[in-house]
Amino acid sequence: MLHIIESDLPHIEADVLAAWRVIPTSIISDERNRGGTMAAAIKPVAPGLGFAGEALTVKTMVADNLALHHAAAMAWPGAAIVIDAGGHVDHAVWGELLQMTAAKRGVVGVVIDGSARDLEDLRQSPVAMFCRGIVPAGPHKGWGGEINVPIQCGGCTVAPGDIIVGDDDGVAVVPRDIQDDLLVRCKARLDSEQAVRQQIEAGASTVDIFKLPGPEETS
Numbered sequence: 001m002l003h004i005i006e007s008d009l010p011h012i013e014a015d016v017l018a019a020w021r022v023i024p025t026s027i028i029s030d031e032r033n034r035g036g037t038m039a040a041a042i043k044p045v046a047p048g049l050g051f052a053g054e055a056l057t058v059k060t061m062v063a064d065n066l067a068l069h070h071a072a073a074m075a076w077p078g079a080a081i082v083i084d085a086g087g088h089v090d091h092a093v094w095g096e097l098l099q100m101t102a103a104k105r106g107v108v109g110v111v112i113d114g115s116a117r118d119l120e121d122l123r124q125s126p127v128a129m130f131c132r133g134i135v136p137a138g139p140h141k142g143w144g145g146e147i148n149v150p151i152q153c154g155g156c157t158v159a160p161g162d163i164i165v166g167d168d169d170g171v172a173v174v175p176r177d178i179q180d181d182l183l184v185r186c187k188a189r190l191d192s193e194q195a196v197r198q199q200i201e202a203g204a205s206t207v208d209i210f211k212l213p214g215p216e217e218t219s
Contacts, residue, residue: 002067004074005148010175011160012054016097016179017078020052020165023186025172025191028165031185034157038154038171042111045119049128050167051109053080059146060084062116063091065098067145072098072145077106079166084151085114089133092117099125111164111171113153130166139174 016192030039035051042203056079058071079100085093094110096118102110107127116122122129148160156173157166168183174182201208206212 001069001144001148002132003144003149004027004070005146006125006161007148007160009047012161012163012176014078017054017163019183020163020174020179021050023052023165023190024166025165025167025169026174027186027189028088028174028182034158038111038113038156038173040170041092042113042130042154042171044166044168045116045129045131045134045146046189047117047121047168049109049130050165051080051128052163054163055082055160055162055164057135057148057151057158057172058083059071059151060086060093061143061145062086062088063093063139064141064143064145065093065139065156067140067147068098069101069141071147072105072107073099075102075105075107079105079107079111080111080166081107082114082151082153082158082164083114084153084158085109085112087113087132087171088136089115089121091139092135093139093153094131095138096121099127099129100104103127109164109166111166126138130159130171141205170202 006107094116109128112131115135116131165172
């Protein structure tokens with residue numbers, strides 16, 4: 001059975017997403033106490049495919065992508081389609097035709113805890129693609145799924161409307177209710193790291209800069 005929840009959340013403004021687009025996922029993770037990032041296996045299909053978008057969540061049945069066709073059809077500019085495919089990698093649930101549909105809707109990124117196919121087309125698409133695997137075997141269309149429900153993707157909880165940020169390192173999740181405070185802290189950390197770079201250029205070591213303990217201070 002296909003289950004679609006209608007969301008009443010206002011969409012996140014484009015300028016807010018643009019502000020997150022320049023925040024590295026590593027900075028987000030640091031400011032979330034080394035958390036909030038998806039499994040290492042979920043990576044972009046090509047370098048340089050960074051994005052920041054508002055989560056449109058989908059939970060699929062194994063080897064079935066009926067829900068994804070409906071999700072792509074209802075997507076909006078600035079959406080990031082985040083798919084809990086159960087980590088199943090032997091059947092792709094996404095490919096060229098869905099990628100084209102997503103691009104026409106203004107989707108900025110697709111993240112799959114599972115597999116995609118049509119790799120060459122995905123790499124050339126304006127929509128950033130992040131997934132766990134690539135495989136030629138395709139899906140069925142008829143077992144159902146859920147749209148706009150809380151899911152897990154790559155070990156992270158993702159709720160509809162969360163901000164999803166992807167870069168060459170991987171994918172980070174920004175819960176909607178902490179986005180304002182977290183953005184301030186991420187910008188401050190970026191400024192702090194720039195100051196560290198300047199000290200390194202001047203000849204300082206990271207041991208001195210961070211006042212790290214020496215051998216006699218560790219057990």
